Amino acid sequence: MLWVGFDGLPPRDDEGVFVCSSQGLADSSGTGIGLQQRFHSSFPPYQMPARKAIFYSLLIGLAAVLGSGTTVWAQDCSTTCTRYVQGRCVEYTQNCPGNSSTPAAFFGAIAYGRQSEAFGSSHGWGTREKAESVAMETCAKYGKDCQVRVWFKNQCGAVVARPDNPSVYWGLGGSEGEARKNAMSQCVKDNGQNCTVITSHCSK
Secondary structure: OEEEOOOOOOOOOOOOEEEEEEEOOOOOOOOOOEEEEEEEOOOOOOOOOHHHHHHHHHHHHHHHHHHHOOOOOOOOOEEEEEEEEOOEEEEEEEEOOOOOOOOOOOEEEEEEEOOOOOEEEEEEEOOHHHHHHHHHHHHHOOOOOEEEEEEEEOEEEEEEEEOOEEEEEEEEEOOHHHHHHHHHHHHHHOOOOOOEEEEEEEEO
């Protein structure tokens, strides 16, 4: 019986010898023949081709990046006016949400003239400045004392006034009803009498 021991793997630098051995079965005379041969392999030490090595290195690097699970998002901060006095913002609030995808921005605004009672609104614009400009242009068609009273982003706004005081109140909310309620609340807190909703508008 003849067998060759070979593990199927390319030899390392320190191994170049395979063993080939044969052993005869004992015959009827009890004589056995044994043979063992050693010979050097003709295979050279295994070396990976350069192009294949570069390919595997890039593949491993890509797997490491994808496996890290790290995603970098741009932070979306917005500044909202939280208090108006005589049509001018005197208090701001900056909102910087956590890491999240940035939603589309739809800005709107409401302009109102206290003496002329003219008003104009806008919605669906990409910047606050443009939304305010359009609201002012619309209001200016009906009065010369127009001022931007409130602007909003992806929500609704409302403006409230009262006959016994020149103050103008505003409110924000997820719906026109909520925005009106918040604006009316500001008027009532100021001891307002006969508070009246001038207009409300949404931009989503």
